[in-house]
Every structure is written in C-alpha cells, then in structure tokens.
Amino acid sequence: MAEVTHEVVHRHEPPKSFIRKYIFSLDHKVIGIQYIMLALTAVVVGMAMSILMRLNLSWPGTNWPILGTLFPTGAPGGVISPEFYLSLVTMHGTIMVFFVLTTAPQGGFGNYFLPIQIGADDMAFPFLNMMSFWVTFVGFIVLLAAIFIEGSVGIGGGALGTALGGGGSGTVGPIGGWTGYAPLSALGKIAGPGQGAGVNLWIVSIAIFCVGSLLGALNFITTLLNMRTRGMSLMRMPLTCWAWFTTAVLALLSFPVLLGGGILLLLDRVGGTSFFIPAGEYVNGVLSGDPRFPLHAGGSPLLWQHLFWFFGHPEVYIAILPGMGATSHILSTFARKPVFGYRAMVFAIFAIGGLGFFVWGHHMFISGMSPYSAVAFSILTLSIGVPSAIKTFNWIGTLWGGRIRFTTAMLFAIGFVSLFVAGGITGLVLGQTSLDLPMHDTYFVTAHFHLVMGVASIFGMFAAMYFWFPKMFGRLMNEGLGKFHFWITFVGVYTIFVPMHIMGIVGMPRRYAQFTEYTFLASLHPLVLLVSIAAIVTVSVQLVFFFNLFWSMFKGKVAGPNPWEATTLEWITDSPPPHDNFAGIVPTVYRGPYEFAVPGAPRDFIMQTEPTTVDEPAVAGSRGDTSGNGHDGHKR
Amino acid sequence: MATTVTNAERVIEKSIGTGPPSRPGNGFHRNGGGGKGDADPLRFYADRYRLGMWVALAGVVMLFTALTSAYIVRAASSNDWRPIAMPRVLLLSTAVIIISSMTFEAARRSLKRQRDALYGRWLMITTILGVVFLGSQLLAWRQLVRGGIYLATNPHSSFFYLLTAAHGVHLLGGILALSYLLVRTRRRGDDVAAESRRIGAADAVSIYWHFMDGLWVYLFLLLFLWK
Amino acid sequence: MGRALGVVIWLLALASVYLFVSGHWWFPPAITEHGPSLDRQFMITIIVVGIAFTAAQIGLGWMVWKYRETGSSTERALYTHGNNRLEVIWTMVTAVIFIGLAVMGQQVWASLHLNQAPPGSFRVSVVAQQFAWTFHYAGSDGVFGRTDPSLINDDDQNFIGLDRADPNAKDDVQIATLIIPVGRPVELLLRSKDVTHNIWVPQLRFKQDLVPGMTIPVHFTVVKAGKYELACAELCGMNHYKMKSFMLALPDDEFRALTALPQDKFQAKKEELLSKYQLPQY
Ligand code: HEA
Ligand code: HEA
Ligand code: CUA
Ligand SMILES: [Cu+2]
Secondary structure, eight states: OOOGGGGTTTTTOOOOOOOIIISSOOHHHHHHHHHHHHHHHHHHHHHHHHHHHHHHSSSTTTTOOHHHHHOOTTGGOOOOOHHHHHHHHHHHHIIIIIIIIIIIIIIIIIHHHHHHHHOOOSSSSSHHHHHHHHHHHHHHHHHHHHHHHOOOOOHHHHHHHHHSSOOOOSSSSSOSSSTOOOTEEETGGGGGGTTSSHHHHHHHHHHHHHHHHHHHHHHHHHHHOOOOOOOOOGGGGHHHHHHHHHHHHHHHHHHHHHHHHHHHHIIIIOOOOOOSOOOOOOOOTBBBBBBOOOOOOOHHHHHHHHHHHHHHHHHHHHHHHHHHHHHHHHHHHTTTOTTTTTTHHHHHHHHHHHHHHGGGGGGGTTTTOOOOHHHHHHHHHHHHHHHHHHHHHHHHHHTTOOOOOOOHHHHHHHHHHHHHHHHHHHHHHSSSHHHHHHHTHHHHHHHIIIIIIIIIHHHHHHHHHHHHHHHHHHHHHOHHHHHHHHHHHHHHHHHHHHHHHHHHHOOOBOOOOOOOOOOOGGGGGHHHHHHEEEEEEEHHHHHHHHHHHHHHHSSSOBOSSOOOOOOGGGSSSSSSSSSSSSTTOOOOOOOOOOOBSOOTOSSOOOTTTTTOOSSSSSOOOTSSTOOOSOSSSOOO | OHHHHHHHHHHHHHHHHHHBOTTTTOOOSOOOOOOHHHOHHHHHHHHHHHHHHHHHHHHHHHHHHHHHHHHHHHHOOOOOOOOOOOTTTTHHHHHHHHHHHHHHHHHHHHHHHHEEEEEEHHHHHHHHHHHHHHHHHHHHHHHHHHTTOOTTTTHHHHHHHHHHHHHHHHHHHHHHHHHHHHHHHOOOOHHHHHHHHHHHHHHHHHHHHHHHHHHHHHHHHHHHOOO | OOHHHHHHHHHHHHHHHHHHOOOSSSSOOOOBBHHHHHHHHHHHHHHHHHHHHHHHHHHHHHHHHTTHHHHHHHOOOOOOOOHHHHHHHHHHHHHHHHHHHHTTTHHHHHHHSSSSSTTOOEEEEEEEEETTEEEEEEETTOOOOOGGGGGGGGGTTBOOOOOTTSGGGGGGGEEEEEEEEESSSSEEEEEEESSSSEEEEETTTEEEETTOOEEEEEEEOOOOOOOOEEEEEOOTTGGGOOOOOEEEEOOOOHHHHHHHHOHHHHHHHHHHHHSOOOOOOO
C-alpha cells in the first residue's frame, strides 16, 4: 500500500498574500470570478446605455435635465443628440458582444469549471490565464477611455489627444456601430463627429481584447486535451466542456483575423495608408489629397467587411455555445435524466463550429459583394440551422419523460431553449438572399440577434449563475427572488424583442437616432413605446438579480458540496473548492456525465467517480438504438 | 519513480472491479492516485508545452492568413499597386534566420545528449543570430526610408512595413523565449519533473523558432515573388 | 411551477404569432415586378418557420407541464440516452426543409442580381454622400457626362463633379429626387463619394449598399406610379437618420413629358409633380 500515499503528495498550497490571492491570482477559480465580475460591470454599463437609447427613440426631443448634467456634450440642455445616440449604440453593441458575452461564458464560467469538470487542479498555463484576464481588463479600460477621450475636446484635444491621432471630436464617444464599417471608421475626424481619437482607442481596445481572448483560448484547448483526469475520456466529458472547447477553437481561429483587420484599420487612420479607403474620396467638402485630408488611393471597403465578418460570425457562436453547453447540462440535471443524444449533441456542436467559418458572407448580401458568392453563403447559412435544430430537438428530448425540478437555474435553461428557437428561426429568413433584400439593416435583424444573443445567451449565463453559484460561493442564491427575476425577465424580453420584428417588416432601419423623419414609420409609434416600457421594466428587474447575487454571497443558505444532486466532478468537492480543486486527491472517472435515473441504482444519480460495480446492470450504450454515451465502451 | 507509477496503476486497475468504499454524499473516493499530472510528469510537461505551442501557432497562422488575403485582395483592387524593389539586406536576413534554425537544432541535440555547456553555447549563437536578423530587418527599413519609401507611399510598401513589423514582433517574442531558455540552462533541473519541463520548454521554443523561420521565408516570397 | 411555465410559454408563443398574423402592421404594398414573388417567398418562409416555432414552443411547454416532478410519486425519470433513429429522422427532415427554403430563397435574388439589366432600361446614376442623395440623369442623348471628384463644387450645385465641358454632359441633370418610369426596367448605377450608404425604399422590396470606390449596377422594374420615401439604411454618420429623399415613379406619358423638358422648365415641373403625388397612407 506504499503507493497509495503518492496520491496526496502534490498538494499545492494557496498563496497567502491578498494580492496574490485575489488580484494577481494564478488560480483559475479566482480568475473565473474576476471575469464574471468584469462582465457584470460591463453589463450594467451596457444596460444603462440601452435605456438611454430607448428613452431617445420613444420620447424624441424630450428634455431630461439630469442627462444634461451628466453628459453636457452628449445631451446639451438635456436633449439627447443624434451623435450621442449613435455612440451609445456603438458602445452598447461593443460592450455587450465583447465584454459581456465573450467574457462571462468562456473566461468566467469556463475558466472556473472546465478544469474542475475534467478533474484537473488548474489550467495548463496558470500564468497565461492570469495574463489573459488582465489584458482583457485593460481592454475594457481602454474602451471606457475611448468614450471620454472622444467626448471631451479638453482631454482629447490636448497633447494626449494629439498623440492619439488628432484628439476627440468633442461629441460623445466613437460612432461607427460595433461593426466599425470602413471607410466611415477609417477616415478620421473629417468624417464628422465621433470619428476622432476615440475611434483609435476603440480599435486598440478590441485589439487588446483579441490578444486576451487568444491567450485564453490557447489555455482552454491545451487544458482540455492534456489535463483530463484518469478515466475522463472525451466522450465522458460534460457537454459544457465540449462547448467551451469548441468555443476556444473558434476564438483561436477567428480573433487573429479581427486583430489583423484592426491593425490595418488603425494604420489607415493614423499611418496614412489606404487599405480600406478608396481613391477619389470627397468627404464633407474636402477632397482626398487636400492638406486637411491625406491622399488615399485604391483601398477596398469590402475588405474590412470580409475580415470583420470572418471573425464576426464565429464570434456570435462564441457567444452562444457556452450557453448551449450550460443549458444541456442543467436541463439534464434537473430533469433527472441523461442528456438525450449526447453523441448527436457533440457532433452538432462541432458542426455549428465548423460551418460557422463558412457563412460570414450572409452579413454582406447587400454590400456589393459578388451576388454569386452570396448564393453559396446563403445555402451554407441555412445548413447551419440543421445542427441547431438537432440541439433543440435533443433538449426537448431530454425533458421528455423527465422528473423536472423547477429550480431557478432550470427555469432559465428552459427559457434559453424557448428564446433560442424564437431567435434562431428568423435567421432562416435573413439567411435567404432574396428575403434579406427588404430585411437587411432593419429592426428585423435587431430582433433576431437580440433574441439569440442578447437574451438566449444571457439566459444561458443566468442559468449557469444560479446553478453554479453554490459551488463558487458555498451558498445558494435565493430561489424566491430568483424566480421573480425569471418571470419578469422572460416575459419582458419577449415583449421587448418580438415587436422589433414587426418594426423591421414595416421597414424601420437600424441605427436611426430618430424615427420622426419618415411618415412610413409613424404608425409604429405604439410599438416603439411598448418596447421602451418593457425594456425599462426588464432592466429594473435586473436589480433584483444583482441584489440576490451579492446578498446570497454572504447571507444565502449554506449549500454543501452537492446541493443539486448532480453527477459531474465539480460536485464531488467542497463548495467552494479548495485551492487545488480536489484537496490533493485526483479523481478517477468511471462513467458518463449524466447518469441520472439509472434503474436499480441506490440513488437517482450516480457520480462520475462512483466505480462501476459488478452487479450493476449494464444498460446504457449497449442498446443498438442509442446515440448516448453512458458506458461508452470503456473496458471495465 | 517510474516503478512506483506502474505499481500505482496496477493497484488502480485492481480496485476498479471491486469498487473501493466511496464517501457517501459527494462521491469522493480514494483510489484515484495519480492523474497524468502526478503519475507521469515527464510526458506530461513536455506534451503540455508542445501542444500549447502548436495551438498558439494555429492562431499565428490565422493572423498571417488574414494579412495575406488582405494583401491579395488589395493588390487586385486597384491600379495603384507599385511593388517596391527588394532591399538587398533582406537576403542577409533570410540567410541568417535559416542558419539560426540549424543552430537551434544543434542546441537541442546537445540538450538531448545532456551536454549542457554545448547546449548553452548553441542557444547563445541562435539568440545572437536572431538579434542580427532583427538588425538586418531594421537596416532594410532604413534603406527604404532613405530611398523615400514610407509606410503610406503605396500599398505594397504599406504591406512590406506591416508584414515585416508583424513578423519582427513575433520574432522578438522568440528572442525573449530564447533568453529564458538561456537562463534556464544554468539551473540544472534538480528533479525529474523540472528537467522534463526544461526539455519541454526547449522543444516548444524550437517549434516556434522554426515556424518563424518558415514564416519569414513565406513572407519574403509573398512580398517579392508574388506581385 | 411546471404548469405555470408551460402556460406562459404557450401564451408568449401565441402572442408572438398573433403579432405576425394580426395584419395591423405589415409590409407596405409592393410596387415592383419582383415584389409579389418576394412577398410570396416571405410568406412561405414565415409560415414554415412559424409552424416550427409554434411546434417547438408547444412541445417545450408540454414537456414542462407533463414531466414536472410531483411531490407524491417516487418513480424515477425515464432512463434513456437517446434514439439514433429519431436523430436521423429529424436531421433529414430539417435538412430537407432548410435546403429547400434556401434554394427557393434564391429565385428573386437570381432574377435581380444574376443577370444584366435588360436592354432599353432607363439608367440613373445615384451618388450618395454624407446625408444627401444626388440622382444624375443622362438626358436625351442617353449618355452620362464625365464625372471627376476634383470637379465637385457644392456652391455651384455640382455635387457629383460633372465635367460641364464634356459634350455628353450638356443635357445631364442632377437633382435630389429619384424619378423613374413605370413599367420599364430601371438600372441604377450606385456610387458613393465618402462612406458606405444604402438605398432603401420599402415598397421596392429592394436595398443596396453604395460603396465608395465601386460602381454597383442594379436593376428592377416598378409597376405602380406614386411618390415614395427613400431612406439610407447603412450607418453613415451623425445624420444617417435624416438622409432622406423621395422616389417618384411616373406613368410613361408623364415621364416622357417631363424628361423632354429643357432644364429650366424641368425643375418647375418636377416640383409640381412632387406635390401632385401624395405619399401612400400608412
Ligand atoms: C448568438 C448569436 C447568434 C446566433 C446563434 C445566430 C444564429 C443565426 N443567424 Fe444571426 N446574427 C447575430 C447573432 C446570432 N445569429 C448577430 C449579432 C447579427 C447581426 C450583426 C450586426 O449586423 O450587427 C446576426 C445577423 C444575421 C444575419 C445578417 C442579417 C443582415 O444583416 O441582413 C443573418 C443572415 O443570414 C443571420 C442568420 C443566422 C442563422 C441562419 C442562424 C442559425 O444558426 C440559427 C439556427 C437556429 C434555428 C433554426 C432555431 C432552432 C431550430 C428549430 C426549432 C428547428 C425547427 C425549425 C424549422 C423546421 C424551421 N444572422
Ligand atoms: C449581448 C448582447 C446584447 C444585449 C444583452 C443587449 C441588450 C439590450 N439591447 Fe442591444 N444591441 C446589441 C447587443 C445586445 N443588446 C448589439 C450587438 C447591438 C447592435 C449595435 C450596433 O448597431 O452597432 C444592439 C443594438 C440595440 C438596439 C438598436 C439600436 C439601433 O440600431 O438604433 C436597441 C434598441 O432598442 C437595443 C436595445 C437593447 C435593450 C433594451 C437591451 C436590454 O438591456 C435587455 C435587458 C437586458 C437583459 C435581460 C440582460 C441582463 C444581463 C445580465 C444582468 C447579465 C448576466 C450576466 C451574468 C450572469 C454573468 N440594442
Ligand atoms: Cu447615408 Cu446612412
Ligand atoms: Cu452571422
């Protein structure tokens, strides 16, 4: 028995000092929580911006004295200016896509739970992990700085502003949309307000973000391939791990392209190059070549769009795959039933990830790109709906015959499925070249992506939060408040985003500071109002969530190691887990991740670490008609 | 160490069938001794570094793929494409970096043969060659600037500066990694794990270095043959 | 809880579907030749995805209603890992539906974009700039005069840089209204002076970016006369929301009469027509 002692020798001691423990920590759990906190900060900013946007859209020209005080340049005299509105849209989109939905699902929950779920004591490269968070954090600070530099002639116009490329334009943050289409974003201050130094910082921020995400992706992939514990074969991993892994692959292959594009864009702005700026530009009364406007020749605006969307489409799956993983995981746990079609789910994740690289052109049907390639992109785009449908059917299949426990996490996971279907099917409309003719750049698109990304993905994160909170903080979140939060949010987001489809059908264009100029939009006013009111209510209810979150950290019910009676590795260890996750013990895995309701077993769930006993009925995986894994052919 | 590992494994294999007692409630049990991390550090660390490096290179490949496609699209998109003449010192750069790959291999071979002094010497030579390469690239820039060719002069010169800079930054990273290895040659690993980590790191850096070498040759051909 | 959730899901689905079928808000009537087939394709798609949406939501609601945990029973959930036959079936079915939709969804596109404008099309050159539109007509000779950005002169109302010395430019007209004939194919040559814009008239069921550095030819045929609002649908800067103009689709006789007029009379007549036609009632 001398060997047995070996299992506990490599116990790592946690660092003692506050800074090494909580700030520059190498512990993936601390880093995960840091990412989540960053995302929560960002989402507050993003939500506040969305409220300001809604105020402006539904009560145009109204004087809000408090805004006049807060944003003297953006809302002079309390009336939101069109420039302010557009910079809000730009920042809302950027913050939400990058700093909320690329950080929390992957950097946050992925960081915290991927190593634990595969039985590792940390990420493969803890130092890189820490770097990736802090780099991302700097990116966020730079993004906020973009708003202030652009917004103030004072700071931006001074030496700093000059160093940054000509100073701010004295309005309110960059204007270019989160897609930053060149040449608007490439021309500089000549192109009007919101095109000054702030845009440079916007680009720099995204470039920094790319680097941070790349470090993270590298770490995730290596960790998953290299550090799985004994018995954790690939097909025994929880679906969350598959999702995080695929997400990391997508990030690894798509972020460098955005980084490359960003560098080119920045050079066009500050280096006088012409990658994206074509010849013969005549902007605001000034011809290219004039002393006020350097000579540009021959660049290709569509090149930027290709580079951006080659990244941009995988990015939207980066935003949702972890949510899909969490949903599968949580649905199975609370339906007390194995995931339906585990193997099909894995293949579907792969198919979505793989096809995701070949559909970027569907954002560019109307851009002047070759109409023939549009046809190819269109057909590929609709094909990507197939694996999404497979996932949806398997989720419903997982619920079928279950014994569903309606915890808040489960409610949000079910909400995810509902919202994903609602948002996904309109992708099938937009994906057809013909139908994109009327729909492109209208609120129909806004409706589509808010349902899938703005709320389905977010619902995935809510579910993950309520589900894993007890593991992360040792206490349960309050279920009563949680359910209240769910009901209002669920009904609220449907009320916000479904009417936007109708607006799009009537023809309402996106990124309009006001709808008052066109008579054909007048009849939509009641809907615009409805949406704004629903948005205000929904956003207010998020306060309940934040209260619940912070209150429960200190006052919630103590959870114990496995409050949900779940099966995967994170639930065998303490809540919160010790520094090295399993207190020096290396877990061994004997079975698939979702062994619920096994007939004859003493309890209705079997932990992955529970050894197979001789007399246990060998059911799962041995039947011909199953696509599940259960016992996936691993020799006893 | 190695024998212990196999013993431990045998113990586990045996214990699976019988099912050791599990702690009720949370499924903890005590037969998991030795995941890869503890049982087999040698293979583990080397794998981890090499794997991580390949993954990182996939990202680098995508960056340069993006820039290449931009290059090709831009070249085709208008008639202002005037290829610049190749600065002669680039031939020197190319020769230097190819040689540096060879010296790195020599270093690695010494490391495998456990000849530390030789390893250190070859590493040092490689590092110096890396620095020379960067110097020679800077010289090429100087030559161009003296000839009045700047970043914004025409799209080809823009790409020339951009691609050489992007490659240079990556190579600088390689030089930092080499310096790290150099420092580590002194600290002879005191245990097996540290030693394997050292070898793994050297392997990883060499993969990177060779890749940067190949990347430069590719960029060179792209810039001056594909016009 | 399960029953409540099921019902809420059904109600939300019902309300969403109602919003689509109520008919209170919908496309403005189409005025182009391709409009009706595009509308038909839209209806087919909406019906297909609407059925899928409804079925999925009903199914989801049903599952949470039916399979909620009830306090009394200690029975376990069904122990199954899936069913390969089902997976194959639903993969095939959705693949067929989706690819079918995709193929059908190319028809209008192909008719508009995969062929040249028919001979005899009426051509208009469209030049967008930050927050204004200029429509350039070739005049009676049917040939556009030469343009050059360095000749742009805003004070002189020469927004497109028309070379007035060019003989072909003598009868050219540049105005802020898009005037096109009804029943005759129209070809627009789209250009932009500064940033990317997008020409968007809901009734046309048509939209296209105007990209600086490119001339993008597009064509369609309008079948119903009238005055319509023309909007910019690509973010182009601060006043993107105000980059508005009108499209006048004139019956053939009126159109011919107008275009035959010399430039000075043309303006007056154009104003008259603009006020004669009313915007559609929404
Ligand atoms: C999480 C993010 C996310 C996800 C998952 C998706 C998913 C999809 N998206 Fe979306 N999309 C965005 C985020 C996302 N999108 C964003 C942010 C934009 C706008 C960017 C901008 O311009 O700012 C956008 C824009 C966008 C466009 C461009 C519109 C335009 O600008 O003109 C298109 C066009 O093809 C498109 C298509 C699709 C398709 C086909 C899917 C598919 O993957 C959906 C598949 C899902 C389903 C199909 C539902 C489930 C299936 C069933 C229930 C089966 C039964 C169904 C039937 C039988 C019909 N999206
Ligand atoms: C994740 C993405 C995301 C999210 C959550 C939202 C949330 C919201 N969005 Fe936004 N939006 C975008 C992404 C998102 N949006 C993008 C990309 C654009 C395009 C920008 C562009 O055109 O360039 C856009 C544009 C956009 C517009 C169009 C502007 C225009 O074109 O003129 C509007 C208009 O009303 C709008 C409204 C709203 C509203 C009212 C909310 C509400 O706030 C909804 C209520 C919010 C919630 C329910 C979320 C609560 C979340 C949490 C509390 C976080 C939980 C986190 C953890 C558990 C870790 N958004
Ligand atoms: Cu022009 Cu928007
Ligand atoms: Cu997309």
